[in-house]
Amino acid sequence: MERRIIKLRKFMNENDLHAMLVSKPENVRYFSGFSGSAGMLLITNNSNKLLTDFRYIEQATAQAKQFEIIRYSATLWKTLADLVKSSDLSKIGFEGDFITYDGYLEVVDTLPMISLVPVKLDNLRMAKDDAEIVSIKKAVEIADNAFLQILSFIKPGMTEQDVALQLEYYMRKLGAEKPAFDTIMASGARGALPHGRASEKVIEVGDFVTMDFGAVYKGYHSDITRTICMGKANTRQKEIYGIVLEAQLAGVKAVAPGKVGKEIDTVSRDIITNAGFGEFFGHGLGHGLGLNIHEEPRLSPTNIHTVLLENMVVTVEPGIYLPNWGGVRIEDTVLVSTEGCQILTASNKQLIELD
Template identity: 40%
Template sequence: MKEIYQQRQNQCRAQLVEQGLDALLVLGFENLRYLSGFSGHAAYGIITPEQNYLITDYRYAEQAVNECRDFEVITRDREKETLGACIKRHLGSTKSLGFDAAFINVAMWQGVCKDLGNITTLPITGLIERQRMVKDHWEIKQTKLAAAIADQALSELMPYFVEGATERDVALELEYRMQKLGSEGLAFDTIMLFAERSSLPHGIPGEQKLKNGDFITLDFGAVINGYRSDMTRSYILGEASKKQTDLYNTVAQAQQAAIDILKPGLPAVEAYKAAREVLNASEYGQWAGDGLGHGVGLFLHEAPIIGPNCDYVLETGNIITIEPGIYIPDFGGVRLEDDLLITEDDFQVLTHAPKPFVI
């Protein structure tokens, strides 16, 4: 593991040189974990050509010392030293400092800048996130473990889809089973929607009771060592109508059309186009969601975001979702989502839960 973190840090330093920066202030939680291994909160990282620092406080000091790889841990006394003063104290002769602009508010940054004095600061977005798009073998292993937990939890959940069950109760049962199987928590708030409420792409589970003939849409994920899985399945309880069946088949065909062409070197927008062609050719195209998928890792929605304006070319080591959906208000919706690893030749599906439409 030490070599993996050193490689990440060296790659980050090389990007700083390309940008003409002396140092980088890392503010994003996922970015800091990626570079240092620290899984706590209330921490800030400094990358310089000679040294890495992680600034935290007494609450996380012991954890940081135990977890950090090649980072010197600085325990700041928040009552006696401002964050900006602490940062400046460890910048040495630094004249230009890049910072994770997407992860700090204006008021806080103004306070830091006041203490930095004459150091030139430059907002940086996407520098570390671009590194994180290509997963190493350890990251891939964690994601596979998270996906396997989600698969198993869903398998155990199936008997709970019965008439009278509420969205909230079934969602809680799913979350319990994932954590019982070893998930560190939830990859995101579980989506569990029945009947016409399944047309809400990111609806919140409520007291809706399941009835025979209802749509069921569930979107959920597990977490291992910070790495997330993300899977969606759509079902019908009992007998499906012709419209429900047509809707499901359209989404399934759109997903498969995109998956079939995945490989390194493919412009990601081509996968979007393949799915969209199927959706638009159906009578339900006007209700199709705008996007197709996204990267997944330490953060749920990582780059690349796969949609009509995506300019990214897929690389070996990307882990992405493919998740077309159709959402018809007051009727219901269908979304199917899987996690896929781009391999040297094509792809590998990481989420293996079956997709029976009628249960």
């Protein structure tokens, strides 16, 4: 944690801030280790304080060993105001992309003498440290193993919800804290929905089934998508799958330090566009992940500024979605490395046809 706090203090000094209020749960956990649902950090150049309520004092004491734990009993803002006044702070950063407008007004009302500066801290989490990478790899391993198990479970006649529930059960049995997000399970024509969450639709012979899911391990997320066929794939299915697989493999190969998101997105997108399906690939190629399932950097046509660095973790997930037909998406989680990238997802990407 000390290196992370040093990084935050460097950011504070670069922005001429006397202190930083950290309130987004992911950032509270990142800088302190505290994973409770009620807490805020007040970090200055020479002190670390974690404010929480009675429910979390014991947990905070155990998890945030480098922080002074301060219990608030009236309101968080009143306790915060007392701390700020006693510390002679005048310019404080706060997470403007997280605190609500009502919350902001409460801070202004409680601390009228303070200059409040909105900042964003998420970018400080983009490059992962060794401990984070270990947790992400474990989350990926859990999802991979759950996918292997689901291949022997899924059968025609089951509903998408049946399969999604079993997939989540497998991940929990394998050590996941919870699913990384609501599992996407889209079969047949529903595969044209990029975010088609599991429904009561019955899976039929001949359906493509797109499964997009992930596990959370020690707060860190994994993300994987595989599309399988229930039975033998027809010529059209093989064609679409082959185009997406080619685009996905090329996208993974393009990931490397020094590139911006648009460069990598373009590699995959050009393959799909040149095959005549560009209008049916409407989302970005991928995104960062970590304590959130969607983080910076983005691999998208609009990201022309954020440069990939070693130890960033991103997804590569092209897809084709055809209305009234279905869709295909293939996704891996990859770690940016000096050699380019390391593919963390181990599940087979070749077309799987289940008898």
